[in-house]
Amino acid sequence: MNKARPAKNPTTCPADITWNENSQPISTQFDDVYFSTTDGLKETEFVFLQHNNLPQRWQTPTSNNHFTVAETGFGTGLNFLVTWYNWQKQTPQNTADGPARLHFISVEKYPLLRADLARALALWPEFAALSEQLLSQYPPQPIEGTFRLTFDDGKVLLTLIFSDAENGLTQIAPCSTLARHAGAEYTLGNGPLVVDAWFLDGFSPAKNPEMWTPTLFQSMAKLSGKNTTFSTFTSARVVREGLKEAGFHCIKVSGFGLKREMLYGHFQPVNHTDQPATTDNSQRRDAAHHYWHLCAAASHEQSSTATIKNKNAASAIVVGGGLAGCQAAHALAQRGIRVTLLEKNSCLADEASGNRQGALYTRLSPQDDPLSRFNLSAQIFANNFYSSKKAHGSLFDLCGDQCGVIHLCTQDRQKTYYQQLANRFQVDEHFCQWLECDAVSELSGLKIKLPGLFLPQAGWISPVKLCEQLCAHPLIDVLTNTEVKELNISGKGWAAIDTRANTVCEANYAIIANAHAAQNFEQTAHLQLKTIRGQVSHILEDWQPLSQLKTVLCGEGYISPSQNGIHCAGATFNLRDASVEISQQDHDTNLHNLKQMIELPNSPPPRNIEGRVGFRTTTPDYFPIVGPAPMAAPMEQNFASLRHRANAVLSAPGEFYPGLYTLLGLGSRGLAYSPIAADLLASLVCSEPLPVDQKQYRQLHPARFLIRNLMRNKPSTL
Template sequence: MTTEHPEQKTLPATIHWDEDGQPISTQFDDVYFSRQSGLAETRYVFLQHNQLLPRWQQLSDHQHFIIAETGFGTGLNFLCAWQQWLEVCKPTQSLSFISVEKYPLTKTDLEKALKLWPELQPLCEALLRQYPPFFTEGIHRFNFAHGSVQLTLLIGDALEQLPHLALQQGQAGLNNWSVDAWFLDGFAPAKNPKMWQPELFTTIASLSKTGTTLSTFTAAGIVKRGLQAAGFNVEKTKGFGHKRDMLIGHFTNTPSTMPTIPWWQPPPAMFNHSLNKVSTKTTSIEPKKEAIIIGAGLAGASVAYSLAQRGWQVKVLDQHAGPAQAASGNRQGMLYTKLSAHQTPLSQLILAGYQYTTRLLPQLLPSEVHQGKSWDNCGLIQLAFNEQEAKRQEALVESGLFPAQLFEFQTAEQLTAKAGSHIQYPGLWWPTSGWVWPQALCEAMLAHLNITTYYHQQVTSLVLQTGDTEQGWHVTTADQHWQSPHVIIAAGHTCQTLLPDVELPMKAIRGQVSQLPFQGLSPKTVICGDGYISPMVDNVLHVGATFTHDNADSTCTVQDRHENLQRLSQLIPELYERAENTLDPDAINNDKVGFRCSSSDYLPIVGPVPDQPYFIEHYALLRQNGNTTFTTPPPYQPGLWITAAHGSRGLITAPLAGEIIASYLAGEPIPLSTEVLQAIHPSRFLIRGLKRRQI
């Protein structure tokens, strides 16, 4: 197998620096900002001419404002907007900044460019702390200022990436978010003609609303005419510095939404707006920003944290004595990603989740305190331990879909040097991966001031009330009672027992992890094959894990311990020999059994919970013709959500799933493509069953 990646689809910007230390794009032979003063240019062209200061001063206490931009570049526009936002706005208000970038700067180049702006230093440092060493194509989410400022970066061609948001926004019956102000940046039309196309202006219009403003440094006729054709009132005004003209405008049309499939639409924002068996009334009462979450494992803690970051008051209930006591309870969880060369929805989700989690860990578990104790980015090895796995890895490397910084194919000798232990197979080296203590991560998430936890609380009843005074979900345990307009079920393989009138195909898969006392040999990295072993922590090595269907026994077995010990012969033969000679294979007292929750298609289940009887009745014609066209939205259990079936990938997919549900509820862009959102949607099983005439 070749060890070199072919040309990547996502390429970093190539930059040369002029005599004044300013960055110049090699791809476009153009400057990133004015040679006179990039800071003054941004404030004049984008902040002033979108009237941001007076508009922000008029926002209500909990209002949300959305800016979208073409061309992230050095991030200067984002940083300037963020700086002014902090000067004017309250912590209860929130700013979403969406930006698309085809050629993202490397972290080294970005750091060098941002040194030009010392007055932005605190914000620059915050951006650099989260800015990754590499990007993959797609949507990336960053949160700043305790969650009140959000950056959504779309990496790729603007003509390909922005339509993802337009389609998503067209389906956002929950919040119907729209862009409030556009920064049309990017390189000049003469330098970058491929971006400034009619399709771009049409998409910009579809993401706008009546009154949405725009400004751009250019006054090119192609831009003015394109914006006018898309429905913007556009005029010239004085440009910055020596530039004679620039364009400003506002949207005057009613935005057109992209065609959508109704059964993927989330429920509307107002509690009684959804079409369901209880009520079709509407109400003008502003929904409360509060929620109850059932489950304090990775799934529940993640959605609690994402909502709390947005100012929501969250109550978390769990039947155990503390967080992460069930499937999330292992001492070391692996940041294990098994990607596909075919960009399947699962592969896209895993890649997005992996990058989100690796950005989140140093924020929640600072390295100076937690490195090596609660998590460690020590790297991870995926062994090509048989012919099938070797072919899969070869296809990954040759696909050209992934940057070399994500993973690299290495020989057994190279991997041996990485692991510090003899490795007998070649494989993939993941330098930014490692292991995490799930309980520590959950505790850090749940420590947010907006979250209250209640343990030893097994939910016995979940009932929807629709009266004028008692409207919402009533949650009952043995000795307490709560009420909330929103409930998120995140209870692993026990979720099904809590779901009213809906069956989702979830199953529990038993897994046993073996804990071995230190044998004088510990790998420096995580090693994965047909199982895994992690670096020693607390003088213990963790080896696992078994994978058993249709077995609800929670006690450890000698058979499973033998199976785990046998895995060592593949992972680290020398350690297997030592363990075979010194360990009692029947000593199972330190092993641990957990139950992964998985769906029938092995994708997570994330989103609003459908009202199954009415959903089936509503879309019954799909049994006769799977291409039947519908226009009415689907019936949902109003205010009821689920995040479950993360399987053995909870560390990878659960944090991102929390961000997805929070984005739905908060009225924000969702950091995933529509294709992947549909693939993990709870309604997918009902639609699939109707089309196949199985229900």
């Protein structure tokens, strides 16, 4: 029997807490309080908001119209709730430059379980509405990684990094000490990520010395700018000297409650260019110390896209009107960027994204491998994305049904994996539950042959309705019947040229999101994309064996509850098949897959069965392709030494077309992958914190295939 590989040296575990006589949480690991026993709320306001001067600073919008707070120690989430609450009260919801946005980054090594978090937050009933929203999106425990939570229709973002402080901040900093000491200034996206205010929380240095390290303070410095401030409840010498050494000016003042003194101050940039590059052998052996995924800041300063004075003036072209393009357009518009979406067909979602229904589904596994970790992150992000309440209801309300998805075990290995996942998340049954056959049958409404893993927060979505909803934004203009033949650099940034050689529009940024047709563009012709034919079957609701279906079932195929009197079942995988005609053989395959999942009585086959053919676009490693479009020839030249030594130390960044990005290769997971992929893309464009860690970003990066081919000494594809 195959067993899943456990995580290697996990840096997080659930918080072990007790409760005092006032129902306040106490850390057993550190024998310390989470907040002042005198008044936790007033402590947060005094130490963090007042001494970072936040209410006053928020009255003047920043140049990029978002304000970033970073925190060490999420704990009970009190600091975040207080910051969010005051942001709502004191910050204009919209400015001349578009919606003002708050980014809150928090690193936590010992996350609270959801039940403990709910009990702690109940101490502040004035934040009940905000607490409910936080709890509804809080990641299932125990889990490690980076997770993006979105509130107030995208105006407030919480990036939770469940890791130790050193590793967590390293994941959002653009590069390690190797490149910084070499004098390089690299960025993850279109510009540097700068933290405006630091909340140094966590347990006291005496009880938690592992957190308060020189590496922590150096990472803070890498993410700080000339206007960055900090505050902390402690005035311990190790903290004061560590901050000063990293370039922070420290001021000691009276503390809150029983704390005699505290520190606050601001960052004074330190010049590292005169320091030699490190020659540590362990770094030389580590291929992770390549910087091909990073951008050189100088090139961005020279590009037309970096000269935009305010975000409201920024514009983007999105090529492709399927799930990828519509999600990208929506994510950019939510950040105040005006988008022109160009679709060659007469309506949105007319090709691979055009099925009547799609399951919110990823291939979940407890294995500790990159794709399994990404699938888990994408599932959690998508669950929250589609279920978050907005003015007119959630996207599940408007475009589908959050009826749950049951992953049925068609193989013994799957059963092992799904049981391990259910055991792993047994304290968070809202995320997944193990069900035996009888429980699956009761929940789904049909007699089911197999046990499975139930995801209550998932369901089905109509991709066509979803695309229409995503593009119903005042900053998005949709042009159909517009086929883009070329994307050319122009004075404004990028120009879209149609098949008649006419310039359709110009914009500062261009996003290529047109699936396999991306290979028709000169800039992305080298990307490794392939198409796979798939056919779905449309079965009338009155076919008795399916009439009582209440949830989505996924096995070798899938079947959804009816929409407008029709069930959608599928989908086949036909390699090397370019036929667009409906195939009876494929209908038979879909019905056969249903029979493997459901006890079907001896009744006539469904009548008047119809269907639809689409062509998914996927990649050799099954990850989407998200990020800046690489300039292939310069990349191959700059990293050519990797052909001879895959672990060669190279401090050069990647070479990219300024302002040109891709969102491609969603395969059969478009509904699940597109929300997190679009958020990543928009974060890169807007120089915001990423919704994934740096390691996962490299696995999604468009340049990864070029680098891998060099490491394997494969012939050039150019």
